[in-house]
Amino acid sequence: MNPEEQDLISERAAEIRERIARAAARAGRAAEEVTLVAVSKLKPAQDVRRAFGAGVRDFGENRIQEAQRKRSELAAALPGARWHLVGHLQSNKARRAAELFDHIHSVDSAALGRRLGRAGRELGRPVRGLLQVDLAGEETKFGVPEGSAEAVLDELKACEGLAIEGLMVMPPYDPEPERVRPFFRRLRELRDRALEGGFLEGRELSMGMSHDFEVAIQEGATMVRIGTAIFGKRVYPR
Ligand SMILES: *Cc1c(COP(=O)(O)O)cnc(C)c1O
Numbered sequence: 001m002n003p004e005e006q007d008l009i010s011e012r013a014a015e016i017r018e019r020i021a022r023a024a025a026r027a028g029r030a031a032e033e034v035t036l037v038a039v040s041k042l043k044p045a046q047d048v049r050r051a052f053g054a055g056v057r058d059f060g061e062n063r064i065q066e067a068q069r070k071r072s073e074l075a076a077a078l079p080g081a082r083w084h085l086v087g088h089l090q091s092n093k094a095r096r097a098a099e100l101f102d103h104i105h106s107v108d109s110a111a112l113g114r115r116l117g118r119a120g121r122e123l124g125r126p127v128r129g130l131l132q133v134d135l136a137g138e139e140t141k142f143g144v145p146e147g148s149a150e151a152v153l154d155e156l157k158a159c160e161g162l163a164i165e166g167l168m169v170m171p172p173y174d175p176e177p178e179r180v181r182p183f184f185r186r187l188r189e190l191r192d193r194a195l196e197g198g199f200l201e202g203r204e205l206s207m208g209m210s211h212d213f214e215v216a217i218q219e220g221a222t223m224v225r226i227g228t229a230i231f232g233k234r235v236y237p238r
Pocket residue numbers: 039041062086087170209210211225226227228229
């Protein structure tokens with residue numbers, strides 16, 4: 001193992017944890033309320049191992065095949081690690097995703113939810129999911145429009161084998177985190193209404209990435225999805 005890379009990932013992970021703790025403290029929250037999900041997409045299994053060595057236990061991936069490959073490379077080497085699917089999931093891969101992941105952040109339709117529920121019943125354990133909400137009405141983004149979120153949640157509540165434990169948002173990219181704050185706030189308000197209505201089986205709010213997670217934590221994030229700030233820049237295959 002290249003000790004310099006290990007040091008770099010350890011340092012960055014420690015720094016992120018510190019920033020999470022400070023942001024939580026500023027918001028009058030406990031740092032333990034916020035789970036750091038290290039998004040390792042497009043990074044080698046070795047980097048996941050390094051982050052694990054630095055105490056990270058939650059890992060995010062956005063593609064089934066890549067996650068599967070990495071998981072088999074790492075085999076049983078990461079006891080207690082939890083895997084989060086943060087990218088769009090096609091319905092026909094629901095069963096595979098249910099087997100591979102502990103949390104699915106990207107439940108973005110009732111149809112997908114039903115497929116995941118069926119997978120959960122077959123596996124004999126409920127699939128834990130978050131409803132992805134599209135707050136900006138961006139055609140290129142996945143997610144249930146805000147206006148239909150409660151109807152979808154209502155339908156999925158009746159779905160055995162699936163537990164929707166909260167909401168997830170991927171706001172439009174803006175380099176200025178303060179301009180993203182209204183989206184985080186709206187997701188929290190939507191979560192609170194859904195909780196009041198009895199539509200949710202948890203309080204999770206998956207929001208905030210490398211450049212805006214502190215604002216997300218101020219607005220109530222319980223899971224922050226951080227890639228670049230821990231693993232460095234991603235190189236996208238052409
Ligand atoms: C890639 C990705 C992230 C991490 O993004 P960074 O800006 O690298 O922190 C978070 N959430 C989702 C859904 C992603 O696809």
